Amino acid sequence: MTALFWKELADHFGRRRFTLLLGLVALGLLWGAFVDLAALARQGRQFFFLDVFTSASGVPISLLSFVSFFGPVIGVALGFDAINAERAQGTLARLLAQPIHRDGVYLAKFFAALLTLAIVIASMMVVVVGVTMFRMGIAPQGEEIVRLVGLGLVASAYLAFWLALAITASVLLRNTVTSALASIGAWFGLGFLVTLLGGVIAQRAVPDAATAAEAARRISIESWINRLSPAGLFSEAAAILLDPFGGRAINLFAVEQSRLEGLLATPVSAAQSIQLVWPHVVVLVAMAAALLAASYVRFIREEIRA
């Protein structure tokens, strides 16, 4: 399994597809260079390096939203042809004629792609922080570092879900194009439709949100529906980690951010934030594990015909 793991890892870094990943890191560089730091500095907020990731001033959208939208594409790109491409080029039969376990093939592919994703995420975050340090001449504080590491882990779990989804598609669908399309379709469905539906259903359930209790009920319905989507889970978890002052820090999800600006006089501690996002991470990992388990059962019993 280790031999296959290293070969897969080398493949990910050698393939043309890796330029896509490098592009993401380069984008971090651009974002770091163009985020309007002066505007952030004027606000005089306490956690400057966290705001860099959530600020949309000077750039089209915040870096966080960008990762939330397009991160899945990266996860899918590394996994959609994991098994079916081996089958198509006739290497799967030869591979499985060697004395290795089938689950070894499967897990080596998953973990090699996951490590690649984690390296890309970490590089991108380091680039953003580095450029900001260069521009402002200040270093991140300990708490900021803890929160950013937390964000890296949450983002890895988020991309791991999409990777698991794509690998599942690559086991179930013989054609690489079909499996890429199916994965992208799932991304669209889970990433956008669920979020859109959440708003509509909440509106229907509580048509008149005049009182505070009704408004709270509507928000609660919407945020629970959002949590069905990995993108919703990720956004919520990232917001909790990156904004220790905001309403999301105390789990008031989906309230207009501007109305909650400075809601809390003192920030929530990093430990408390991590405690809040822990369920999100567990759910993301569980969703990925469930997908992998389903396709694993299929793959392990499958006939490997050349």
Add this chain to the structure above:
Amino acid sequence: MTGAPSPLIEADGLSKVYGGFTAVDGVDLTIAEGEVFGFLGPNGSGKSTTILMMLGLTEPSGGTVRVCGLDPARDPLAVKRQVGYLPESVGFYGDMTGADNLRFTAQLNRIPRPAAEERVAGLLAMVELADAANQPVAQYSRGMRQRLGLADVLLKEPRLVILDDPTLGLDPAGVVWLLGLIEELSAERGIAVFLSSHQLHEVQRVCHRVGIMSHGKMVLQGTVADLTAQTDAGGFGVTLSVEGADDALDAALAALPGARSATRSGGEIAIESEADVRAEAAAAVHAHGARLLALRSRDRTLEDIYLRYFQEAAVA
């Protein structure tokens, strides 16, 4: 170990059913250490499926198969350590070089690096790919890939190699080379070879025994000589090309000791006999004053047996 050598492959009533379709139906076969076994049959007769079951790449629906004394479904790794398998259409990682593809296989087999380097170089030389060793496989021709596949199969130093239609895509010279290699593996290294093929003529040359599959059943099994006896009564056949033949000559030939019949069509006389009558027939033609232009004796080839069997099966 003493006593009778245990067979490398022992299948007993091996069956595979897909939905309602029976692909392999009660196949029995044994292959001994160092033996070359030819596995023949038309497309779709269940050859590949039988091979997949031997390797644990698909589960049998019924019957048992033991490879190297082990159950491939229960103990696949131990089987795959000792058995090399060349799939029907072998694939390699196109962006890696031929040598790197082999090195990767060596790693999967946990062959220590120095030994692996030595074997890779030796095998590439043996399959005549030493010059192309550092080219990406994407640039290889079909025949080169097939040869690389053989090197790949031999890398783990197997006791048994299973070759699924290895002559597919090879040119005639390549086929001759491959069959020479198979003979060498068996004779010099004692590796048993299970060869699935359509190249009947060549299979006959290198195989100790053959088995013929039809509609999922093993219909004939044995040495080529055994199969001759199974498919017809045997006997000899001689065809003479004669100038100046007449009915009297036919009668004289049919009257030769051991001859059963002599039939003439055009200038050709076909003699069926119980013994070899070639010399006597030539003398008879000469004595009759006719001119003997050619004399061909008929060998029972595997192709005859094969075609004869499938013609009979089609008629029946």
